[in-house]
Amino acid sequence: MSAAPGTADSAASVFHLLEPRLPSVSKPIQYVGGELNSVVKDWNCGAPTPMGQTVRWALMYPDAYEVGLPNQGVQILYEVLNERDWIVAERTYAVWPDMEKVMREDSIPQFTVDSHRPVGAFDVFGLSFSTELGYTNMLTALDLAGIPLHAADRTDEHPVVLAGGHAAFNPEPIADFVDAAVLGDGEEVVLAISEVIREWKAEGRPGGRDELLRRLAVSGGVYVPRFYDVTYGADGSIEAVVPNRPGIPFRVRKHTLMDLDAWPYPANPLVPLAETVHERFSVEIFRGCTRGCRFCQAGMITRPVRERSLSTIGAMVENGIRKSGFEEVGLLSLSSADHTEIGDLATDLADRYEGSNVSLSLPSTRVDAFNITLANEFSRNGRRSGLTFAPEGGSDRMRKVINKMVDEEDLIRTVATAYSHGWRQVKLYFMVGLPTETDDDVLQIADLAKRVIAKGREVSGRNDIRCTVSIGGFVPKPHTPFQWAAQLDHETTDERLRKLRETVRDDKKYGRAIGFRYHDGKPGIVEGLLSRGDRRVGRIIEEVWRDGGRFDGWSEHFSYDRWMASAQKALAGTGVDVEWYTTRERDYDEVLPWDHLDSGLDKDWLWSDWEDALAAADGADIEVEDCRWTPCYDCGVCPEMGTEIQIGPTGQRLLPLSVV
Numbered sequence: 001m002s003a004a005p006g007t008a009d010s011a012a013s014v015f016h017l018l019e020p021r022l023p024s025v026s027k028p029i030q031y032v033g034g035e036l037n038s039v040v041k042d043w044n045c046g047a048p049t050p051m052g053q054t055v056r057w058a059l060m061y062p063d064a065y066e067v068g069l070p071n072q073g074v075q076i077l078y079e080v081l082n083e084r085d086w087i088v089a090e091r092t093y094a095v096w097p098d099m100e101k102v103m104r105e106d107s108i109p110q111f112t113v114d115s116h117r118p119v120g121a122f123d124v125f126g127l128s129f130s131t132e133l134g135y136t137n138m139l140t141a142l143d144l145a146g147i148p149l150h151a152a153d154r155t156d157e158h159p160v161v162l163a164g165g166h167a168a169f170n171p172e173p174i175a176d177f178v179d180a181a182v183l184g185d186g187e188e189v190v191l192a193i194s195e196v197i198r199e200w201k202a203e204g205r206p207g208g209r210d211e212l213l214r215r216l217a218v219s220g221g222v223y224v225p226r227f228y229d230v231t232y233g234a235d236g237s238i239e240a241v242v243p244n245r246p247g248i249p250f251r252v253r254k255h256t257l258m259d260l261d262a263w264p265y266p267a268n269p270l271v272p273l274a275e276t277v278h279e280r281f282s283v284e285i286f287r288g289c290t291r292g293c294r295f296c297q298a299g300m301i302t303r304p305v306r307e308r309s310l311s312t313i314g315a316m317v318e319n320g321i322r323k324s325g326f327e328e329v330g331l332l333s334l335s336s337a338d339h340t341e342i343g344d345l346a347t348d349l350a351d352r353y354e355g356s357n358v359s360l361s362l363p364s365t366r367v368d369a370f371n372i373t374l375a376n377e378f379s380r381n382g383r384r385s386g387l388t389f390a391p392e393g394g395s396d397r398m399r400k401v402i403n404k405m406v407d408e409e410d411l412i413r414t415v416a417t418a419y420s421h422g423w424r425q426v427k428l429y430f431m432v433g434l435p436t437e438t439d440d441d442v443l444q445i446a447d448l449a450k451r452v453i454a455k456g457r458e459v460s461g462r463n464d465i466r467c468t469v470s471i472g473g474f475v476p477k478p479h480t481p482f483q484w485a486a487q488l489d490h491e492t493t494d495e496r497l498r499k500l501r502e503t504v505r506d507d508k509k510y511g512r513a514i515g516f517r518y519h520d521g522k523p524g525i526v527e528g529l530l531s532r533g534d535r536r537v538g539r540i541i542e543e544v545w546r547d548g549g550r551f552d553g554w555s556e557h558f559s560y561d562r563w564m565a566s567a568q569k570a571l572a573g574t575g576v577d578v579e580w581y582t583t584r585e586r587d588y589d590e591v592l593p594w595d596h597l598d599s600g601l602d603k604d605w606l607w608s609d610w611e612d613a614l615a616a617a618d619g620a621d622i623e624v625e626d627c628r629w630t631p632c633y634d635c636g637v638c639p640e641m642g643t644e645i646q647i648g649p650t651g652q653r654l655l656p657l658s659v660v
């Protein structure tokens, strides 16, 4: 009989099995752990504490190490959990297919990189999903870990499989595979969950797994799909989602961290051993966004805005550089230039690190001249290479539909300022497939890019001006005003992109100065299926995985045909298909799969905002302003969640102010 989870045998390191095989796999360094600032704790570190229990978390970002390690969310939770003397938190990442093969051949279970313990030995297996395309990687990890794929087949010996991250705002497609999901900010809820587990263990695990999940569910802050029954109507849509046990709440609420200054993480940033997608120290300068872009799920589900003060940001930057040795610092948020004290922050940080090897970066998305001033400050130590702006919609009409209130003249004025300050490259980000979009809206992207080049040449007097147009496909997301919208089919998406590419390429005067980056429309359809899917979509995910689907976020691994063939098989007899989930517009009355998951947004407000979008498409001049600077327009979040906007200016400056 196998040892119980958490005992010495089941938790022993598997490194002796792994090490001999490392030379035979690609990038073996990603599996060895031991990064600067990583933590290996005593497996029984909780024993001397009053309750005598250790709670153990295996945290996973379900992508390869190079993408997963820099993930802020996982790094923060790893640190928050490990700060408790009775919690062990370790990390695991998706293994590449060559490593998966080796692990299956040698019976090596999914392991953590910190101490190479089997994931199956932990109390919680927590996965952070920033995209739905990581779902098949979760199944690989579960299978390698020896954890049954289906939550219903798990016993007391298996960890609680917990999903978080933005995709967890609709976890229904993975409801069969996860035991629980949490919505919103993780810092406090992971500790609350740990407390519940510790108490349950200290009591001798009464009622087993089922009772533990019940205790988590009745808190109202942890969603346990098995405690909700979903019924479907004759037309295939959901009839109702209702709790199937007494005491289980009808709706599960998101978590909102209200004092970011009190949680200055990461304080000990992990320094990767292998090459990763971001090699910098990032500080989140605020959380949430109320600009009201209708396509933006991140902005909608992270409301309200909560800023970090300048003094905390300054201290975090200094500490992070000292602890990690990184030379680049990124100031992150959904729209960093909107921090109320961003001007002071830029000047103070630039003064402080001028002449040093520290470079500062700000993901620039706002289209206005002030952004150029900021970019100039941040580039004092470096070259003025490229600036990125995100008009998102190709025409003024489309930008009104999505509530991105930037007109073409604003953009041209902004890029003129950029080019006249010595910037040579401007990158413009757009989406294709937005609701009510026509070919003409997309072709206007080419006109805009040409005007940008022309203006750049004019103000700089140079010919080496470049503009890169980068295009992503729009995917309607839950908890946004576009959650009811029809997604554009991939054939039309590709056709629009083809026409745009030809228009750009055929232009003799400007075509060569315009770079064009885009993806075809097929992955967007799969993302759309997974984003707005219900529990029936889980069968497709499993079918795809059984057919070899892995790393769906990587174009070299993604197979649209596999997804479509699997969908046909898995949905047979249900009366619904991929088009039903993706290219179909929903009615107001339809029960959406995530309606019982409470992001705080009022459904009627979302619906009226959707109607405003359609009215704007027909020429109405309706703008939803940012509630940071205008009165509250009752989106529902603050009263529902008991939260409020937290913005400055606080008047506190960076300390010390001396130049280092």
Ligand code: SF4
Pocket (backbone or CB within 6 Å): 290, 303, 304, 305, 627, 628, 632, 633, 634, 635, 636, 637, 638, 639, 644, 645
């Ligand atoms: S409830 Fe009002 S103040 Fe709060 S995020 Fe919504 S619109 Fe803004």
